[in-house]
């Protein structure tokens with residue numbers, strides 16, 4: 001099925017201007033987003049930013065103070081969860097302990113007036129699909145964490161929901177199982193083509209699984225985009241530091257289009273990264289990811305090169321993280337980090353207290369309003 | 371448009387809303403309104419005119435009435451001191467020493483929970499009464515010892531026996547909860563045993579200690595059975611209420627004394643609620659269980675102590691059983707079942723016994739159903755916070771009400787044929803319940819409601835909050851999940867509540883003594899009446915029957931439900 005081409009499928013789930021307060025505390029502030037049919041959207045943000053609340057509003061478990069929720073052409077804003085046709089998987093899985101895996105999966109089907117043989121067939125197919133074949137007769141307590149999670153997922157998709165909602169579905173599992181299940185859930189979701197919203201606070205999970213990511217902070221949606229867009233072009237310093245690491249160099253002053261003065265140095269930025277609205281002579285923050293900070297011997301005097309002192313060298317497995325002290329003139333110094341392959345460290349013979357030229361590629365620097 | 375509106379109606383929510391509302395209304399009708407009626411009777415004169423606190427002034431100015439208040443306080447405080455001290459030592463031995471046969475010692479203490487306070491009194495009469503075993507020096511074998519049983523001494527001993535297992539229960543929980551790491555820290559700082567006790571043990575169980583003090587006080591302060599048997603001429607509030615109402619037919623003064631009884635009880639009750647809330651927040655923190663160190667001297671000392679207490683308890687039950695079986699105490703000690711032939715006696719005999727079983731069974735079924743369903747609705751519903759809080763508060767309230775107060779309030783409430791509200795006569799639709807089995811069952815359901823409700827709530831809290839949500843998301847109606855998941859998983863707790871209702875309904879006398887009618891005699895009431903008439907041996911026999919029934923039911927329940935409990939444990943093990 002070609003989903004992108006079908007116009008009806010774009011904006012299949014539409015969430016508009018949601019506001020939600022608990023007492024005087026505003027948990028969601030004017031949140032809007034859309035999801036195409038078959039898309040996996042990940043909601044990412046720090047603890048307490050309102051991810052779960054957003055999911056519960058979409059599910060119909062919390063009533064929004066204002067705003068609307070549409071699925072297809074149905075306005076679900078005032079519907080209870082039982083009439084929204086959503087599948088939901090909680091962090092705790094909430095498997096019924098007194099029912100076997102089979103019975104858990106069949107639970108929602110029983111009320112749908114299906115024939116027993118049809119239910120059996122459907123449950124078998126789901127067990128097969130989620131790699132639970134042969135485990136159907138076990139009780140949840142007799143299954144491993146990963147298996148329980150798969151039963152929960154099967155139970156949620158058994159009733160063919162329009163929207164699948166996952167609240168931190170993998171956070172109760174250990175790291176290895178988590179990585180494996182990430183892939184499995186993603187494949188399953190794509191095979192079924194079910195529109196999915198997954199809440200997580202694990203950026204790696206979001207980056208590897210999602211078609212698009214919504215980044216939230218303090219009840220507000222701060223950025224949405226593909227994993228690539230979010231990583232490469234974080235819209236705010238918050239997003240930049242929340243996803244991956246980011247070096248910030250404050251106290252920059254805009255001299256001209258693409259030219260910034262940092263202390264006694266001048267740094268050029270290509271493309272301006274949407275910061276055209278910063279006025280000349282006004283303050284800015286420059287940012288660059290550690291993997292983009294280059295250490296170049298013998299390239300002094302070139303544009304965007306500043307000499308820095310090596311503060312610390314930290315072993316990180318495949319690479320080293322080098323702490324650098326960047327003099328900005330006078331006594332002002334900025335600490336930044338650079339990620340470098342081990343091979344380069346030994347080739348350049350880099351050691352602590354060494355002074356080396358550091359290069360900031362113009363197309364890798366980002367600019368934020370101070 | 372209309373279709374959308376209909377689809378948007380959250381039927382489930384409305385059903386739940388209605389049901390919680392019904393819980394509130396039901397509790398208002400069976401608890402608040404009767405209580406209100408009782409309170410209002412305490413401020414009117416015999417003609418029903420409002421007289422403010424005149425009745426209370428009269429009460430406090432009349433020494434024969436007011437003395438009882440001091441007497442009640444005295445016996446309850448003494449009981450509390452003995453009970454908590456002994457209970458603490460016993461619980462300490464069970465939790466903090468290497469006492470052998472801990473299960474046995476625990477079971478012996480818990481045996482006392484089966485003993486109605488009437489039986490405590492009667493057994494004491496056989497031990498320390500005018501012709502008691504000890505008073506006569508074991509039928510002349512050794513010099514006799516008269517402890518002046520009738521009066522405060524007898525009441526206090528009976529109440530200590532009654533409250534001791536409660537103190538052991540509460541204090542064992544508190545002692546078990548303390549974090550072992552604190553003791554390790556104290557050890558590492560070289561604190562002596564006594565220092566550790568003062569600085570670690572006592573602070574660690576302060577809430578448990580307070581709670582046991584309050585609970586023992588309330589139980590002793592409001593008990594009716596023991597003082598009825600061994601009180602003699604020593605008046606206390608509980609017996610005063612009975613005498614005012616049954617003896618003198620002075621219902622107004624009965625209501626006044628009830629209020630006097632109710633006030634300290636409610637205060638102690640509120641304090642206990644606060645203390646328990648604090649204790650719960652303490653349990654929430656993770657703690658490492660303590661492994662008692664081996665200390666020969668200490669372990670021996672506690673073995674002797676527990677051995678002694680157990681012997682006393684077993685001797686106590688043996689005396690009761692023996693006394694019910696001898697022909698004529700203390701002159702003819704040949705065994706016979708004569709006293710179990712109640713036909714010659716007043717009080718109803720075996721029909722009373724079987725009525726009691728019937729009543730207890732109905733109370734168990736109805737009480738369990740209502741308390742569990744209410745706990746479910748309150749615990750597992752989303753939204754409606756105010757209604758749920760109101761329902762929760764009303765569910766806790768009955769615990770503060772002594773049985774006598776419930777009984778008297780029910781007389782007032784259900785005996786009224788109509789109320790005069792601002793000149794309008796509102797007939798009482800519940801009046802027809804008066805004098806029926808239904809009102810007896812109802813009084814038991816309410817009397818033992820709170821403990822059942824809290825047991826159910828605790829069990830429900832252990833289930834995942836999202837069971838309901840997940841079912842709803844699959845459009846499965848909530849009652850289906852209630853029957854298919856919630857109830858099966860909570861089955862052990864449900865059965866436990868049923869047993870609790872049965873056992874207590876069998877033994878209770880305080881509420882039902884006001885409410886039974888001549889054509890529905892009850893076993894526990896028969897005990898009181900036979901004792902009144904001086905037929906103490908059959909009274910003892912009937913009490914023994916009550917205790918035996920409860921033991922059989924409890925043990926049978928344990929055997930029958932072993933499989934169920936094992937199955938549930940398997941489900942819930944992670």
Ligand SMILES: Nc1ncnc2c1ncn2[C@@H]1O[C@H](COP(=O)(O)OP(=O)(O)OP(=O)(O)O)[C@@H](O)[C@H]1O
Nearest residue numbers: 022025027045046047048049050051052053054201
């Ligand atoms: N029922 C409620 N009543 C009051 N406040 C609430 C309620 N539910 C959530 N909140 C508050 O709303 C804010 C957002 O909560 P939410 O559960 O959505 O956070 P989250 O982003 O899912 O966090 P986490 O990553 O920790 O799960 C929090 O500050 C929380 O305390």
Ligand SMILES: [Mg+2]
Nearest residue numbers: 051052053167
């Ligand atoms: Mg959350």
